[in-house]
Amino acid sequence: MASLYAPPSLRQQHDGKSAETRNLKPGEISSGTTIMAVCFNGGVVLGADSRVSSGTYVVNRVSDKIVQLHERIWCCRSGSAADTQALTDIVKHHLGQISIETGRLPTVAMAAHLMRKLIYGNKDNLMAGVIVGGWDPVEGGSVYNVTLGGSCVRQPFTIGGSGSSYIYGLVDAECRSGMNADECNAFVKKAVSHAMARDGSSGGIIRTVVVTEDGNVRSYTEGNKLPYGP
Amino acid sequence: MHTTFHTQSDNARFSCSPLEKFTTRLLYLFLSVIMSLSLPGGPAAHSKMAVGAPSASALQRTRRPMVTGSSVLGIKYAGGVMLASDTLCSYGSMAKFKDARRITAIGGRESFDATSGAPLPPSHPTLLGGGGEYSDYQAIVDMLRSDATAEYCADDGHFQSPEETWSYLRAVMYQRRNKMNPLWNDLIVAGCDPTTKVPFLGSVDKIGTAYTDDVMATGFGSYIAVPIMRERFRADMEEGEARALLEDCMRVLFYRDCRALNRIVIAKATADGGCLVSEPYELETSWDAKSFVSDKAGLGTDGGW
Numbered sequence: 001m002a003s004l005y006a007p008p009s010l011r012q013q014h015d016g017k018s019a020e021t022r023n024l025k026p027g028e029i030s031s032g033t034t035i036m037a038v039c040f041n042g043g044v045v046l047g048a049d050s051r052v053s054s055g056t057y058v059v060n061r062v063s064d065k066i067v068q069l070h071e072r073i074w075c076c077r078s079g080s081a082a083d084t085q086a087l088t089d090i091v092k093h094h095l096g097q098i099s100i101e102t103g104r105l106p107t108v109a110m111a112a113h114l115m116r117k118l119i120y121g122n123k124d125n126l127m128a129g130v131i132v133g134g135w136d137p138v139e140g141g142s143v144y145n146v147t148l149g150g151s152c153v154r155q156p157f158t159i160g161g162s163g164s165s166y167i168y169g170l171v172d173a174e175c176r177s178g179m180n181a182d183e184c185n186a187f188v189k190k191a192v193s194h195a196m197a198r199d200g201s202s203g204g205i206i207r208t209v210v211v212t213e214d215g216n217v218r219s220y221t222e223g224n225k226l227p228y229g230p
Numbered sequence: 231m232h233t234t235f236h237t238q239s240d241n242a243r244f245s246c247s248p249l250e251k252f253t254t255r256l257l258y259l260f261l262s263v264i265m266s267l268s269l270p271g272g273p274a275a276h277s278k279m280a281v282g283a284p285s286a287s288a289l290q291r292t293r294r295p296m297v298t299g300s301s302v303l304g305i306k307y308a309g310g311v312m313l314a315s316d317t318l319c320s321y322g323s324m325a326k327f328k329d330a331r332r333i334t335a336i337g338g339r340e341s342f343d344a345t346s347g348a349p350l351p352p353s354h355p356t357l358l359g360g361g362g363e364y365s366d367y368q369a370i371v372d373m374l375r376s377d378a379t380a381e382y383c384a385d386d387g388h389f390q391s392p393e394e395t396w397s398y399l400r401a402v403m404y405q406r407r408n409k410m411n412p413l414w415n416d417l418i419v420a421g422c423d424p425t426t427k428v429p430f431l432g433s434v435d436k437i438g439t440a441y442t443d444d445v446m447a448t449g450f451g452s453y454i455a456v457p458i459m460r461e462r463f464r465a466d467m468e469e470g471e472a473r474a475l476l477e478d479c480m481r482v483l484f485y486r487d488c489r490a491l492n493r494i495v496i497a498k499a500t501a502d503g504g505c506l507v508s509e510p511y512e513l514e515t516s517w518d519a520k521s522f523v524s525d526k527a528g529l530g531t532d533g534g535w
């Protein structure tokens with residue numbers, strides 16, 4: 001009986017709602033999601049599921065959560081669909097402007113820090129977590145995780161979204177240094193499938209993009225041909 | 231009274247004498263009654279679930295469901311009634327148990343051939359499908375099974391029909407609702423009447439709303455599947471058609487319900503007394519339409535829908 005009583009402050013905070021939906025406004029659409037990016041020598045692989053949910057209704061089962069910010073810079077979106085779409089529009093605009101003014105490709109670090117400034121500066125009004133990844137002539141492949149509060153952390157590989165909780169053990173165990181593009185692609189697909197199998201807010205198909213100096217290669221893994229599950 | 235205990239041998243179940251069968255069932259009945267007395271607030275065997283825990287005070291909230299099942303679908307067809315559900319129980323948003331059985335067959339007549347002692351197939355059992363809190367569903371199944379055992383032991387030739395079970399469940403659910411301590415389930419009761427052989431399909435929800443219809447669905451299915459079933463339902467549908475319709479509805483639910491799985495169970499109860507709850511199997515799904523595959527978040531697009 002004691003466990004039924006929650007102190008007033010706690011009750012206001014969650015009121016029975018799950019973590020990915022309690023900060024949304026009524027009717028707001030969430031991308032409760034699994035996103036992932038891995039660096040290899042020469043580029044990065046980004047991957048994401050495709051389920052966009054509003055409460056427990058799947059609004060879009062084949063959405064595209066990997067946005068292109070510039071020629072070789074991409075961004076995986078998680079959190080509120082509206083907030084992340086607005087953020088990526090703004091960063092896309094700025095990166096285009098910078099590359100025209102400087103005459104060079106913008107760096108992934110620039111894109112990640114722009115994103116961080118926007119999220120940190122508006123942290124009370126946004127619910128957005130993104131993974132920025134890509135290739136630039138300065139660093140080669142790099143991956144940055146910009147979290148809900150606005151921290152920006154560069155990592156060799158990173159996962160995000162509500163489904164990522166289920167695969168921390170798997171990616172910690174399976175990630176090796178020195179993987180090539182194909183191995184990274186397979187690793188991303190495997191990890192995202194495992195997350196989709198357990199997270200109710202992730203599902204559908206897996207989209208990936210392999211970004212190198214030479215170009216972007218997009219691939220699409222159908223929901224009935226996943227490496228694992230559903 | 232001297233009670234005989236059975237050792238487990240290959241044919242022990244099929245070669246025991248009527249007296250031994252009776253005492254075994256009597257033993258189970260005693261055990262279930264004794265164990266039921268330890269549930270909170272339950273004296274008499276039949277009303278133990280209805281009494282439940284003492285009424286919640288004004289300051290306490292009703293319980294929240296923890297482990298939940300999603301939709302159950304039901305449809306009548308020519309010669310019987312069919313249910314479908316997936317095998318998922320979710321823990322909040324987590325898909326925790328992916329092989330949970332949310333449709334069970336209860337009651338009906340089990341008997342043994344008088345001369346050979348071989349079991350005859352059970353006749354006219356009731357199918358119970360449940361969404362909502364899984365622990366409450368399991369408790370309801372246990373309660374109905376022990377009632378069915380008690381009925382067998384009464385040995386008076388009467389067996390509770392599905393409609394009677396549905397009506398009894400309505401009373402139980404409404405009683406618990408009045409005590410602000412509901413059994414958090416949406417139930418579907420299905421089966422064929424033992425005497426009239428007419429198929430029955432009824433639903434009871436956690437506040438005791440009860441109704442019958444030719445097509446039925448709980449949870450998300452009531453929004454997504456019922457319109458599909460109502461459009462394609464005909465009273466003279468064959469078993470294969472009914473099954474295809476239920477599979478189509480479960481497929482759409484897998485696409486559109488965050489708490490659904492593509493692994494399903496189909497159960498049927500036929501007018502001749504047969505009953506089958508299938509093993510789980512996977513549904514085919516479709517993801518390869520051209521508009522799905524095409525990129526939507528390239529440089530020239532509006533941002534990734």
